[in-house]
Amino acid sequence: MTATTPRLACQEQLLPGTTLQDKWEYARAAGYDGIELRGRSAFALRDRLPELRRALRDGVVLPTVCVDMPHFFGAFDPDLRRDAVEQMKSQLSVIAEIGGVGAQTPASYGMFSRRLPPFEPPRSEAEDREVLLAGLAELGAHAEREGTTLFLEPLNRYEDHMVNRIDQAADLIRAAGSPAVRIGIDSYHMNIEEADPAAAVLAAGPLIGHVQVSDSNRFQPGAGHIDWPVFFAALDAIGYSGWTAVECRLSGDPDSALRGVPPFVRKVAA
Amino acid sequence: MTAAPVAADAPAAPAATDADLRRAAVRVLLGNWTGSSTLPSRTLYPHQWSWDSAFIMLGLRHISPYRAQRELESMLGAQWADGRLPHIAFHPATPPGAYFPGPDFWRSASAGSAPPGVPTSGIVQPPVHALAAWETHRADPVASRRRGFLERVRPGLAAWHRYLADRRDLGGRGLAAVVHPWESGMDNSPAWDAPLARVEPAAAGSFRRRDLDHADVADRPTDLDYGRYVRLAADYRDHGYDDRATPFGFAVEDPSFNALLVLSEHALADITAELGGDPAPHRERAAALTEALVGALWDPGAGLFLCRDLIGGAPIREYGVAGLVPLAVPGLPVAADLLRTALGERFRVGGVHLVPSYDLTGPAFEPGRYWRGPGWFNMSWLVHLGLLRHGAPAQAAALRASMLAAAARTGFAEYVDPYSGEGRGTRDFSWTAATVLDLLSREV
Numbered sequence: 039m040t041a042t043t044p045r046l047a048c049q050e051q052l053l054p055g056t057t058l059q060d061k062w063e064y065a066r067a068a069g070y071d072g073i074e075l076r077g078r079s080a081f082a083l084r085d086r087l088p089e090l091r092r093a094l095r096d097g098v099v100l101p102t103v104c105v106d107m108p109h110f111f112g113a114f115d116p117d118l119r120r121d122a123v124e125q126m127k128s129q130l131s132v133i134a135e136i137g138g139v140g141a142q143t144p145a146s147y148g149m150f151s152r153r154l155p156p157f158e159p160p161r162s163e164a165e166d167r168e169v170l171l172a173g174l175a176e177l178g179a180h181a182e183r184e185g186t187t188l189f190l191e192p193l194n195r196y197e198d199h200m201v202n203r204i205d206q207a208a209d210l211i212r213a214a215g216s217p218a219v220r221i222g223i224d225s226y227h228m229n230i231e232e233a234d235p236a237a238a239v240l241a242a243g244p245l246i247g248h249v250q251v252s253d254s255n256r257f258q259p260g261a262g263h264i265d266w267p268v269f270f271a272a273l274d275a276i277g278y279s280g281w282t283a284v285e286c287r288l289s290g291d292p293d294s295a296l297r298g299v300p301p302f303v304r305k306v307a308a
Numbered sequence: 309m310t311a312a313p314v315a316a317d318a319p320a321a322p323a324a325t326d327a328d329l330r331r332a333a334v335r336v337l338l339g340n341w342t343g344s345s346t347l348p349s350r351t352l353y354p355h356q357w358s359w360d361s362a363f364i365m366l367g368l369r370h371i372s373p374y375r376a377q378r379e380l381e382s383m384l385g386a387q388w389a390d391g392r393l394p395h396i397a398f399h400p401a402t403p404p405g406a407y408f409p410g411p412d413f414w415r416s417a418s419a420g421s422a423p424p425g426v427p428t429s430g431i432v433q434p435p436v437h438a439l440a441a442w443e444t445h446r447a448d449p450v451a452s453r454r455r456g457f458l459e460r461v462r463p464g465l466a467a468w469h470r471y472l473a474d475r476r477d478l479g480g481r482g483l484a485a486v487v488h489p490w491e492s493g494m495d496n497s498p499a500w501d502a503p504l505a506r507v508e509p510a511a512a513g514s515f516r517r518r519d520l521d522h523a524d525v526a527d528r529p530t531d532l533d534y535g536r537y538v539r540l541a542a543d544y545r546d547h548g549y550d551d552r553a554t555p556f557g558f559a560v561e562d563p564s565f566n567a568l569l570v571l572s573e574h575a576l577a578d579i580t581a582e583l584g585g586d587p588a589p590h591r592e593r594a595a596a597l598t599e600a601l602v603g604a605l606w607d608p609g610a611g612l613f614l615c616r617d618l619i620g621g622a623p624i625r626e627y628g629v630a631g632l633v634p635l636a637v638p639g640l641p642v643a644a645d646l647l648r649t650a651l652g653e654r655f656r657v658g659g660v661h662l663v664p665s666y667d668l669t670g671p672a673f674e675p676g677r678y679w680r681g682p683g684w685f686n687m688s689w690l691v692h693l694g695l696l697r698h699g700a701p702a703q704a705a706a707l708r709a710s711m712l713a714a715a716a717r718t719g720f721a722e723y724v725d726p727y728s729g730e731g732r733g734t735r736d737f738s739w740t741a742a743t744v745l746d747l748l749s750r751e752v
Contacts, residue, residue: 236338268338268372275334 044249044270044307046300047072047101047283053296058093058100069300072099074283076106077129077141079121084128090136101281102189102248103133105143111173112145112200114161123173127180130188139281140187142222142248145170145200152199159199166200171214178216189222189248194230202231204238208245220247224285229254229264236272243276251303252286260302261289270307329716330748334371336720336741337364341375342399345382349722351522352734354406356397358383359493360739362436363686367742369447370749376444377457380437384464386428388421391471392549393437393464394428395490408518409541419549430549431488431541434565435472438465438572442579458579465576472569473593475551479618482600483561484569487554488540492562492630494665495537496529496679498672499615499626500560506619507557509535510542523733528678556619563605563613564630564687570597570637598637605631606642611649627654627667628679629687635694643698650691651703657695658706660726661714662688668726675725676732682723685711689743701752708747715744 048070053061058073065073075090077083083103090100109118111126122143129141150159161169174190181188190211192201201207207221223239223246232238239246251269253262260266273282282303288295340347346368347353348360361383369376386397398404398411411427422428441461445452452458478485486492489500512531515538519528529537540558547554577590605613607623613631614623632655635646650657654667662683666673674680688711695704714724714731720740721731 234341234343237341240335240338265372265374268375271334271371272338275331275338277331 043304044273044282045071045101045280046303047074047099047281048296048299049074049104049283049285050076052284052286052288052292054293058089058098059096062093062096062098064296068297069304070284072101072281072283074281074285075100075103075133077103077125077132079107079109079125081125081128083132087132087135090132094136100133100136101138102283103129103138103141104250104283104285105129105141110143110146110149111177112166112170112198113149114159119169119173123176126177126188130177130181130184130186134181134184134186138186140181140189140220140222140248142189142191142250144191144193144198146198147193148197150199151196153195167210170200170210174210174214174219175216178214178219181218182216186218187247188219190219191222191224191250192227192231193224194227197227202227204228204232204242204246208242211245221245222248222250224250224252225259225264225269226250226252226254226256226286235264236268239269239272239278240276246273246276246278246280248280249273249278249282250285251282252284255289256287257289258284258286258295258299259306260298261295266303266306270303274307326712326748329712330745333367333715333720333741333745333748336736337368337371337738337745339736340738342401345379345397345399346375346738347399348738349522349734349736352519352722354402355399356383356386357433358393358395358397359433359436359686362440363689363739364742365440365444366689367739367745369444370745373444373448373451374455376440376447377452377455380441380444380461383437384461386423386426387464387468388419388423388428390421390475391467391469392421392430392432392475393435393468393471394422395431395433396429398427406518408516409538413515413538413541413545415545419545421549429541430545431491432472432486433491434493434568435468435484435572436568437468438575438579439568441465442575445579445582458583462576462579462583465572465579469569469573469576469593478551478556478559479561479604479616481561481604482596483566483604485559485618486562486565487544487551487556487559489537489558490541492560492565494564494628494630494679496533496677497626497628497630498666498670498680499624499628499630500558501626501672502624503558503560503617503620504533504536507536507539510538511535514538526676559618560624561605561616561618562630563601563615564633566597566601566605567613567634567637568690570594570601570634573597574638598640601634601637602641608642608645611645611652612654613646626672627670629655629663629665629684629691632663632694633687633690635698636690637694638697640698643694647695647698647700650695651700656726657691658703658710661710661724661729662726663691663707664726665723675727676730678723678733681726682732683714683726684723685715685737685740685743689746692747696752705752708752711747712744715740720744 055061113119255262345356416422472484476484573594577587581587718731722733722737
């Protein structure tokens with residue numbers, strides 16, 4: 039039971055078609071309101087600027103970009119870390135230039151898990167925190183200059199060892215102190231990490247800047263067992279008015295799966 | 309009139325629009341969720357209460373049908389083998405001393421019929437559960453069927469109703485009796501004053517109240533009454549909660565309790581039919597209960613249903629909201645007269661804030677004290693249903709508006725002064741938020 043309907047975006051790689059315009063036509067017909075871009079490494083998003091500008095001219099709505107790189111701003115290796123920060127700054131600049139709202143990144147992905155051997159990371163928790171705060175401060179300052187927002191995404195314990203829960207992201211963001219850094223929540227990770235996902239949303243409140251959705255099994259919303267009505271009710275209860283981007287794999291026939299999401303989300307968020 | 313002090317939980321900022329009010333109500337219910345059920349209040353009532361859960365389901369179903377289903381499944385997890393649904397299922401994460409009387413007092417583990425592993429009380433509360441189960445199913449029939457919700461809860465609900473029919477017809481007139489004021493849910497109603505006066509209070513030093521830690525003493529029952537409550541509960545406990553063996557010092561037929569049983573019996577008929585069974589026995593039972601209710605407790609002179617004291621053997625001539633609740637019963641033969649009473653000077657429904665819990669003109673009326681005058685949202689929700697059911701839509705709309713305004717103004721107070729509209733008791737009260745959410749989900 040919510041008062042507002044979520045603005046729904048679909049990540050670009052899920053949509054059929056070779057151009058953003060083709061994808062947009064499909065997305066609109068399926069009931070999506072926007073397309074979330076994927077930001078690859080080596081300044082790939084910057085190199086796509088002509089394509090993005092053409093898409094914008096043709097009416098394609100591109101609110102956000104989600105990082106798609108092999109290393110991140112929390113990397114153990116200082117050179118990779120530096121590169122990730124530069125990549126994210128570039129992605130923030132691009133998304134600002136095309137009038138979007140922000141860029142999403144985790145602290146790291148696939149680098150280390152405390153739940154898998156060798157269990158003990160090569161860097162201490164205090165050093166992790168120092169690295170993350172430095173990265174968030176630098177990226178936050180850049181986002182502020184560009185008039186956009188960096189979304190820090192907590193990942194589940196098997197994908198990242200540093201930021202798994204919303205309260206950890208909130209703590210880092212408060213400590214980093216930039217109003218241009220917000221939390222990008224993801225229902226799939228929350229289902230694993232949060233004792234009560236709805237309560238976690240209420241607790242973080244206005245610090246939540248972006249939302250990604252996939253079900254408990256990483257498939258499209260509706261394919262698993264997440265309690266979607268309560269998820270959207272909690273977002274509505276904090277007055278969340280940002281984007282909800284579908285980032286998932288597709289179970290069953292991809293076309294039916296993709297077309298099924300908007301009516302499903304509107305029903306469970308109604 | 310002094311403002312009610314609010315100790316632990318400050319009220320939320322007043323909600324300006326229906327959308328704001330809805331969001332605030334959702335925040336209350338999400339905030340009071342424990343993972344398997346909803347606390348009536350984080351401070352004053354830190355466990356699962358039986359009839360609270362049912363009223364909470366009526367609102368929770370609009371947020372999450374799944375959580376509403378879980379709410380009842382969790383309650384039924386505390387059901388005794390004899391079918392009784394205890395009035396409290398104690399929450400394991402809450403410290404044992406946080407509420408009195410707690411698990412150490414009730415000692416449910418020593419009663420043969422209680423479930424292992426879940427400490428509970430031994431008394432009951434009004435049977436609103438089948439009604440709440442059916443309404444929860446109706447909120448999302450697809451999700452309900454996928455989880456087999458009704459299949460799962462129907463046997464427990466049927467056993468609960470059977471317990472009331474088999475073990476609680478103490479008057480032999482086809483109605484269920486309550487054996488403790490708390491069983492009515494209207495703990496401190498003036499209707500209990502006379503029957504309670506016969507009860508020897510438990511010694512003042514033999515127990516320690518916890519309710520006054522979180523609420524204003526002026527809003528709560530007196531110490532003397534509390535001693536009597538403790539005595540009645542201890543006697544029941546000391547007879548193993550055996551309804552045939554306990555020499556009850558208190559036994560009353562309460563029209564609200566029985567009217568809610570009628571509503572739930574109709575709901576059980578709907579549930580049974582939905583599952584492909586024969587609803588007729590439940591319809592017949594609902595009809596028989598309605599007839600018994602009117603035959604035994606309707607007072608034509610008062611134009612109201614009265615409680616009957618089974619020990620004293622006479623009607624209790626205190627006019628309370630319990631006597632108005634049968635208005636929610638479909639096909640009530642005396643509805644027109646009861647409607648007149650609801651709109652008359654004793655209750656002034658639509659003219660004061662909520663439905664007063666006790667006769668505004670009665671000798672025991674106190675606008676702020678627990679169940680002795682202030683309006684409650686669950687009772688008002690039932691009277692609202694009755695007004696709609698029996699052709700008083702304008703008055704129903706006025707009552708609805710007063711409930712929404714009071715909830716917004718008081719930060720979901722537990723109860724409300726009918727004259728000033730001031731909030732009383734605790735804030736962020738779950739069934740206040742739940743009944744308001746339900747009203748917001750419909751036009752009238």
